[in-house]
Amino acid sequence: MAEKKKRAPRRSTMGKAAQRMMVGGMPQEEEEILQSPMRMALGTFLHDKVAMAGVFCFLIIFLCCIVLPFFYPIDLYYQDVTQANVAPGFGMIKVPSAMQGKAQDISVGSTFSVGLDTEGNVYEWGTFPTDKLKNIPSSEETGKLVMVSAGLDHVVAANEDGQVFTWGNDRMGLSQVPMELEMGGAHIKQLEAGYQISLALTEEGKMYNWGSQYLLNISYPEGVQGNIEKFAQSTNIVMVLTKDGEIVPLSANTSSAYTKIPEDIQGSVVDFDLTDESAAAVTSDGRVHVWGNNVNGTLNVPEEIQGRVVSVSAGRYHFSVILDDGSVVSWGDNTHGQASAPALSSAAKQVDAGYYASYAITEDGRVTSWGLDGYLMGTDNLGRDVFRRLLVGGRMTMTVGAISVIISTIIGILVGGISGYKGGKVDNLLMRLTEIVSSVPFLPFCIILSSILGNSIGETQRIILIMVILGVLSWPGIARLVRGSVLAEREQEFVTAAKALGVKEFGIIFRHIVPNIITVIIVNATLDFATCMLTESSLSFIGFGVSEPNATWGNMLNGAQNGTVIENYWWRWVFPSVVLGLCTISINCIGDGLRDAIDPKSKER
């Protein structure tokens, strides 16, 4: 010992000296010799670069799936065709800097916006659902535009002579502007592009509509046409405010939630607008009255603004209002931040809300925007945000995988442990059972079971069913492994000792032997976890696993089974594929690393 101490400083290099300074003069070599096998395995594992990369990668994906859904909440039942197949990217509400300071009119379309400055120049920004939107008519053709409105995939605009222009989607009669409006001369008061429909209102109170009437069936009650002050439209209905301050629905069918207009406000309404499920009206005393279905809190008007509201504008599920002091307030759905109105630098002149965003134009012509800026990973065919579904889908895929592995590991340990320890007839019987279960063709059997049993049950029960099917069919591998290890361990002295002490057989197997082979079990369970995730994804992919609206990485890819989607909407399959692939590769790397660490012999392979 003394000799060693004397020799040590001579051997030390700069690095060792530095290490000694940090940790103190501890004799390092001796400690290494005394390491337990477990610690040595851990050390080997921590030095395995591939395995550590796997751990790192898996942890990041895991944490993202657990933590991020709290920041990006999702309504699984939400669907919106107006947002279908939007390409990934941001900038939907990034107002062009050339427009700042001279903005005149602005309008929110489905995934794009259109703006107009005081000189009549048109600006378009965002993600365009159709390339036809880029065919903006030249200024020689249009003259000075003063009014603009964006719809699902088309734009209408009017110049100072009252001529109406339209571009973008030209089907369903959207390009057939009524003759009076095309010629000009009418004093256009309000102009709106909607869902496959365009609407215009003149100063004389006459309304025009053209485009598809498939969704919106417009019929004018008697005495309304020619007496209109303002109109508002959603995907379900068009309503008008007459010059007498009354709100009238332009619909033959009078029994929807929108038409239950509070009687006491009729006659004193100054402004109103419609979301998809509700309506809000401002009366002359500055109060806001709301009615309709309370979806996403659109009816929860902030109490403090009552009595101070000047005008209102509505998006799909939110309202934005201007108060008498020129500030703006929004409420309703806040999924994309559209209900979080910012403080403005000066008083707002006009607020334009539409779809999932709002713009406020101030007195000095500057524009402030809030709401949906874009989708990080695009949207799918039902307009659902791929990124948010990826997060909850990951949680679901991992949960199903983990629980299936827990089920199969428990069955495997029970069967393998009893079989290996008991031997003889019990062993023979259990091993034949194992053989039978592993003879059952796995994937076809899963498909049939989930199809037949899962036909008449709810979504949650279906998820549980998938977990149970996967767990109950995938235990033979682990049972064989446990049996082999138990066979090797049962002749050890500690088992004899336990027997001599009178420990029950069950106790010997599961208290004494199993803890000794737990490392083997963990390695196998890790590798099985990846396999179960793959099987679940495959099942969901062909439509026999977890079903919609619940998301898993597999069923997100279900829609990508045809060439059109693969070619045109790459974001719908690339992101789930990459994450699923990364996740299973890292789990397999971790499993391999663990096996190498526990069984050093396998590393020589």
Next chain:
Amino acid sequence: MGKGRYLLKRLIYIVFVFFIISILMFFIYKSMPGDPVESMLGSLKTSMRPDAYQELYDRTAERLGVNQPLPVQYFAWISNMLTGNFGYSTQYQRQVIDVIGAPMFNTIMLNLFTMIVVFLVSIFLGIATAVHKNGVFDKGVQVVTIVGYSIPSFIIALLAIFAFAVKIPIFPISGIRTPGSEATGIAAALDVAWHMALPVLVMSVSGIGGITRYVRASMIDALRMDYIKTARAKGLREKTVIYVHAFRNALIPIVTITTWWIIGLFGGSVVIESVFLWNGLGKMLIDGLMNRDFSIVLTMQMFYVLLSLAGNVLMDIAYTIVDPRVRLEN
């Protein structure tokens, strides 16, 4: 114990397993939703007088034997199954036996080609990486194989479609032959081969990943044995040492894993057939489930069971060939 007796014993055991599984299948068959008599009579219920319908119902029930005790029904069912009487497909309006021929051929062809590709590639790769262990080539192959077996086949399929059918359109996206093609003989065979290229490629990538790793591991184990040292000491050529002495011994674990892989391959081709709209058994199974055509479903399931049992028999035969010790055991 001789080779013959060993095989006979295994065969008897497998027949026993078959009956156990078939009982399981029978219960699935029984738990299928819907009244078989009613579905057989179809729309007659609405068009006939109630008393006449009841009489017809009873007679059909008698004929189908649904009133008899379960064991009797089981034996009637299993003897039908074994004699090729798989029932009537409501989806195709024909006997099941008449409609499963072509899909069965397609599936077997697809899987057979995949097997050939996988064996050729993975045995070569496995031996090469084992011999040059820890070299650059070995490391590269290791990375590729771990990716190959970790990524689910349907993702590889999507990537392959994107690369070779959309971006560089050299292969068709889906289907089994060009629609409306009148070609016969060699031209028709080439057309099918052209359609088969992508599915075979996709299924091979997943297969090669797993099998290569096993071949490599068992080759490394075999190469460490003393008899290899002896063979080298005798002055045998390195090729003989590797391909005769080492590979023959490495085959035993490979046979086991290969059998499981082949069974899994047929099951897994369900997904690939569904992606590539390959008119095979897997697609037929899914279509049958979608259309609630249970005669088809059950026949498919029976085929898969038989296949996996046949795989077990083949494994036993292969064992007796590659491993002389099997004859001495038991």
